[in-house]
Amino acid sequence: xxxxxxxxxxxxxxxxxxxxxxxxxxxxxxxxxxxxxxxxxxxxxxxxxxxxxxxxxxxxxxxxxxxxxxxxxxxxxxxxxxxxxxxxxxxxxxxxxxxxxxxxxxxxxxxxxxxxxxxxxxxxxxxxxxxxxxxxxxxxxxxxxxxxxxxxxxxxxxxxxxxxxxxxxxxxxxxxxxxxxxxxxxxxxxxxxxxxxxxxxxxxxxxxxxxxxxxxxxxxxxxxxxxxxxxxxxxxxxxxxxxxxxxxxxxxxxxxxxxxxxxxxxxxxxxxxxxxxxxxxxxxxxxxxxxxxxxxxxxxxxxxxxxxxxxxxxxxxxxxxxxxxxxxxxxxxxxxxxxxxxxxxxxxxxxxxxxxxxxxxxxxxxxxxxxxxxxxxxxxxxxxxxxxxxxxxxxxxxxxxxxxxxxxxxxxxxxxxxxxxxxxxxxxxxxxxxxxxxxxxxxxxxxxxxxxxxxxxxxxxxxxxxxxxxxxxxxxxxxxxxxxxxxxxxxxxxxxxxxxxxxxxxxxxxxxxxxxxxxxxxxxxxxxxxxxxxxxxxxxxxxxxxxxxxxxxxxxxxxxxxxxxxxxxxxxxxxxxxxxxxxxxxxxxxxxxxxxxxxxxxxxxxxxxxxxxxxxxxxx
DNA sequence: CTAGGGTTAG
Numbered sequence: 001x002x003x004x005x006x007x008x009x010x011x012x013x014x015x016x017x018x019x020x021x022x023x024x025x026x027x028x029x030x031x032x033x034x035x036x037x038x039x040x041x042x043x044x045x046x047x048x049x050x051x052x053x054x055x056x057x058x059x060x061x062x063x064x065x066x067x068x069x070x071x072x073x074x075x076x077x078x079x080x081x082x083x084x085x086x087x088x089x090x091x092x093x094x095x096x097x098x099x100x101x102x103x104x105x106x107x108x109x110x111x112x113x114x115x116x117x118x119x120x121x122x123x124x125x126x127x128x129x130x131x132x133x134x135x136x137x138x139x140x141x142x143x144x145x146x147x148x149x150x151x152x153x154x155x156x157x158x159x160x161x162x163x164x165x166x167x168x169x170x171x172x173x174x175x176x177x178x179x180x181x182x183x184x185x186x187x188x189x190x191x192x193x194x195x196x197x198x199x200x201x202x203x204x205x206x207x208x209x210x211x212x213x214x215x216x217x218x219x220x221x222x223x224x225x226x227x228x229x230x231x232x233x234x235x236x237x238x239x240x241x242x243x244x245x246x247x248x249x250x251x252x253x254x255x256x257x258x259x260x261x262x263x264x265x266x267x268x269x270x271x272x273x274x275x276x277x278x279x280x281x282x283x284x285x286x287x288x289x290x291x292x293x294x295x296x297x298x299x300x301x302x303x304x305x306x307x308x309x310x311x312x313x314x315x316x317x318x319x320x321x322x323x324x325x326x327x328x329x330x331x332x333x334x335x336x337x338x339x340x341x342x343x344x345x346x347x348x349x350x351x352x353x354x355x356x357x358x359x360x361x362x363x364x365x366x367x368x369x370x371x372x373x374x375x376x377x378x379x380x381x382x383x384x385x386x387x388x389x390x391x392x393x394x395x396x397x398x399x400x401x402x403x404x405x406x407x408x409x410x411x412x413x414x415x416x417x418x419x420x421x422x423x424x425x426x427x428x429x430x431x432x433x434x435x436x437x438x439x440x441x442x443x444x445x446x447x448x449x450x451x452x453x454x455x456x457x458x459x460x461x462x463x464x465x466x467x468x469x470x471x472x473x474x475x476x477x478x479x480x481x482x483x484x485x486x487x488x489x490x491x492x493x494x495x496x497x498x499x500x501x502x503x504x505x506x507x508x509x510x511x512x513x514x515x516x517x518x519x520x521x522x523x524x525x526x527x528x529x530x531x532x533x534x535x536x537x538x539x540x541x542x543x544x545x546x547x548x549x550x551x552x553x554x555x556x557x558x559x560x561x562x563x564x565x566x567x568x569x570x571x572x573x574x575x576x577x578x579x580x581x582x583x584x585x586x587x588x589x590x591x592x593x594x595x596x597x598x599x600x601x602x603x604x605x606x607x608x609x610x611x612x613x614x615x616x617x618x619x620x
Numbered sequence: 621c622t623a624g625g626g627t628t629a630g
Binding site: 079150216 | 621622624625626627628629
């Protein structure tokens with residue numbers, strides 16, 4: 001009662017309350033006549049009618065009720081009023097702001113509500129401004145303030161501000177709050193400061209599922225895929241049993257990047273066990289995972305079973321098929337999509353054109369390129385031009401590809417020149433190749449692959465001085481080639497091999513195996529292709545180098561450690577050399593194994609001495 | 621007295 005009286009006084013002296021419900025405010029002498037329970041009853045009524053609101057109309061009525069009974073001056077009622085308006089799906093932040101301005105002394109709760117509302121509406125700067133306002137007015141933030149504020153900071157990628165806020169959190173002693181910590185992990189993760197995420201994560205004395213989720217997502221956004229899987233394992237062993245959807249999606253995504261099919265399947269199983277119906281996003285990420293892990297049949301059957309597909313699901317399936325050299329099937333899916341009435345967008349066309357280029361479907365590619373603009377009004381972007389250069393280049397139409405680049409409406413980028421350069425390498429056109437390479441080197445390319453392509457072409461024609469010239473240039477610019485590696489999954493563990501890797505613990509076994517394999521291969525007619533070695537050294541040395549290529553080590557290890565006849569899956573970070581390609585074809589024949597190799601760009605399915613790419617990529 | 625963290629695909 002006393003509090004209400006104080007508030008009434010407030011009302012009378014506040015100048016800005018033009019919504020003041022004067023007639024209801026009880027003058028002191030009548031005050032006794034209104035029984036206490038009556039006001040409390042009204043308060044209850046108003047709050048429950050607020051809760052029942054389903055749209056703005058009903059909300060305005062509830063608002064009117066609150067004003068009518070003078071309950072707006074009850075800070076609890078006003079808070080709920082603002083919160084309902086700011087946070088409901090049907091609400092309006094503009095209206096909430098106008099209510100907020102009428103509150104004569106907004107406190108922490110009301111400020112928190114406004115911040116959450118702005119975050120919900122994706123007005124992140126606005127949320128930060130509310131926080132600034134709050135500090136200016138001397139309202140102390142509490143542990144509920146920071147999750148919303150840090151979320152805004154994370155989405156704005158505002159690292160500096162985020163760190164200042166972290167400082168304030170420490171000053172206020174709120175760094176022990178689980179929610180605040182989780183938000184900090186997320187903030188640093190989004191800002192790609194994974195070390196800082198770890199600092200928070202490791203100092204937590206209690207972790208929730210969301211803490212794990214946040215740290216796994218942080219690693220995912222920095223592309224640290226194998227770390228994601230390790231953390232996932234740690235999480236399970238710390239007793240967080242069957243995990244939830246968002247974590248599993250990150251795990252599935254990590255599996256796609258790493259080519260870890262077994263683990264991906266486990267995550268799929270876990271999703272099926274724990275989530276009653278998988279949404280489009282989850283299903284699409286599963287399709288993507290199966291496709292990128294080489295299990296294209298599973299990806300396709302999953303896709304066929306999907307009840308509601310969208311452009312993104314089609315896109316995942318189309319580019320998956322393209323990657324596996326099944327261009328025709330990809331194009332069939334595309335026509336299915338059009339028949340379903342889904343509008344093709346720019347990204348779908350990237351998939352479609354790359355399907356054509358992966359399979360050498362030149363005429364179809366040109367047709368789609370024409371059609372996308374004329375029939376569907378999709379303006380070709382540089383990516384589409386990139387696909388076309390790739391398509392023409394791989395088919396050996398180097399002059400046409402070069403002409404297309406010259407006539408592009410935009411400035412050609414590195415990707416375009418790189419496609420042309422690699423086509424020139426394949427078709428051994430040093431002249432156009434040098435032009436493309438010069439463009440790349442002038443653009444200050446930091447991609448060591450460009451220099452490598454050029455070196456190959458020089459090495460091929462015996463221009464060793466030029467090879468070493470390129471190498472010097474690489475060194476001068478301080479560019480280092482990422483070491484090539486191949487990984488294989490054996491009993492749910494990923495083993496990674498680097499070229500010439502002698503530090504491997506079972507190296508002896510592998511090196512014996514390599515010799516045995518080579519002996520058998522030679523028996524069948526394999527001849528090492530030493531032109532793939534970019535060093536001007538003796539033939540013997542070149543052969544020794546070839547033997548040590550990471551893919552051969554990985555296959556040797558897999559042959560030693562998996563049962564007879566079981567398929568082998570290899571994932572590489574770079575494209576394979578043509579010697580490894582030939583070698584693997586022989587292995588698939590002699591050891592009667594199906595071998596799937598995921599390259600930087602696509603899959604190669606080796607079986608009975610042939611490869612699904614029909615050697616289209618390796619014409620050297 | 622109320623409330624909060626992650627949101628993934630091509």
